[in-house]
Amino acid sequence: MRCILNVTLGALISVSALATTAYADGVDQLPATEKKIYETVDPQIPLGASAYKDFKPKKGPPWKIGYASSYAGNTWRAAALDAVMSDLLPRSKAAGLVSDVVVTQSDLKDAVQIQQMRQMVDEGVDAIIICCSNVTALNQTIEYAYKAGVPVFSFSGYVTSPYAINGAANHAQGGAEMATWLAEKIGKKGNILLVSGIPGFASSDSFDKAAKEALAKYPDIKIVGEVAGKWTDQVAQVEVQKFLATNPTKIDGILTQGAQENGVLNAMLQSGRDMIPITLGGEASAACYWRKNPEFVDRSFHIWPPRREMQQMWEIMLRTLEGQGPKVQSFLRPVLPYTIDEVRAAIPEDCDLNSTDFVEPKADGWFPAAIAADYFERPADPWKPVSK
Template identity: 45%
Template sequence: MLALTGCGGNDFAGSSQTGSTSGSALSSLPAQAQKAYINSDALTGQPPYLDGWKPKGPPPWTIGYSSPYAGNSWQTTAMDYLMKQVLPRYQKAGLIKNIVVAQSGGDDTVQNQQIRQLADQGVDIIIACCSAKTALNLSIQYAYNTGVPFVAWSGHVDSPYAVSAVTNYREAGSVFAKEVFDKIGGKGNVLDVQGVPGATNAIDFETGVQDALKQYPGIKLVGSVNGMWSASVTKTEVQKFLATHPEKLDGIVAQPASATGALQALEQSGRPVVPINIGGETGAACYWVNHPDFATTGYNIWPPKGETDLGVETAVRILEQQGPKIQSIVLSVSPITYDEAKKALGTDCDPNADGWLEPTGGWLTGKQLDAFFQHPSDPLTWKQQ
């Protein structure tokens, strides 16, 4: 377990508050890194794990993973990668002993209970992905007061007692929407496929879609469905929409991983295939590979392996007292070119596949992540002082 040195959790919490500290925390980053924060809704104050904080004991540490659900290909891929590749990597380095997983089934009340239980059980740090923005705040503070840091990834939390490592999902929503709007000539009827209700990244993405709509008066949003970041759920929900809306549909804006399901719904309903943004799903990307005019550019915003690496490395760096400079580590969307998708998948790929493309240049890890820490070091070769 981790302990705070010099003072209790409540006293130390003051250094993590946003407000007047926000500008100084953001300005401590390189100019290029600061660009990713434009219009981001993530907190940018000073984090709670600066100088004067250290873990209670030496490595190997135990990580508690608070997972809200496990119902789609993203979660399956991320969990498999976490336990079979990430954990052994850090175990070999003598840094992580084990990862204790708690699944809440999408129930915020259960997840709050599990976070408190993980803290009481003595884990050294808690990580969580895809969480609600404020629903976990009291439990995050509870963990902090017991000496256990909290790292949110693939969705930020609005708690001054946590560190988030995320993409600028509001920017992503705007970029994805504009990709579709431009593809259909800036006018027409568009369906909006949203993600998991209440999840921070889904909310931020939708805010970005609304930002884009304000710039395209010729676009009419004719409906929205919750795809739950699942191809199968999206297919069902889009089919229901199409059955009750016979009017012409010109495009679909879909949160990953919904593009493949939306495509399947169009084809199985006998409706024309319309432009849909590519968000890293291999099925939709495969369709793009074999129909080059389907999209102009694809984008990665939450590749499961890249996001998992970012979340765990951020947690390990905190345990190593590298000291995050800012409360939210934010990166921009990562473009996927047609040639990259074709090289990764080939033309004989499966358009119904439920997998994921990962960015060819890697995600925000290693030396790229150094800029966000006061005392950066390769986390795998770090040695305790």
């Protein structure tokens, strides 16, 4: 079952800036409501004007797209790929916009991903999508693609190359908001276990840095352990189980990134310890536990909705190939909190505690067309069928 949730931004938790940024050329062109999203960001994220403001594709449409994925081993990546193959590609073919998608997997090996991307360029793709990569490792290859007229789009994370376009949630805001919520939830004192994603990857590091800064404001809270769940439930479960088995210290809350919270939850359930608050980021399995145990937590957060993030980047890619002129290097989305009432509306009472699906905003709830238009010089409907 595909779980779709309609959410509004609502009142966000107030946090101090990880990096309070003077607006760069690109961001300065955005309306005030969008500029606000960029107030607290990872200091490495590129905020300048896009190199593709006046870009025109070599040919087409229809265009051939490369998806150079760095990892295929978790439910989040599977959902993102399913969004392409089951929805975005068929719609794009029907509109005469895309002819095919070439998919590769590098298993977290930068050298392999670099070779795959260069091969895509040499074999004539018109654009490349990457995901959640190391912030600098691919930069020379991205420039290689740019010089060949092939734009590179990094979704759910960022790269520092000036020749890429990034699209993601503001992971710094996400880490700060989740950490602040958890600190308040456990009464502003106690021990916290931090479960990172993949250290060294942009979204993982941005989240962790901001989360630690937020927790530092609570003198009676201590991070007593850090493990890496690699955004994979099975890995997170093993790592948390090992930590709990070898550290008898009382844990009052667990701060985890998304696509692994069900593994964290299962580790706690199997540990024999009393259940404690755990941050949730959209996995339907963990949301199901919350639905069945409403006292568990009182808030969850959309930071990594896989289908919605892929749709956002796909539409940014289409608009860029259509010559709409992106204004910024990095398209950031705000964190969207949601409640158990919205979970009840999204998944049934007899929901599956082992579901591999995600609770996500509705199709236009993550990057609405009206907002997307503000990010482009010459905005138009990216899905308008092409006249032949």
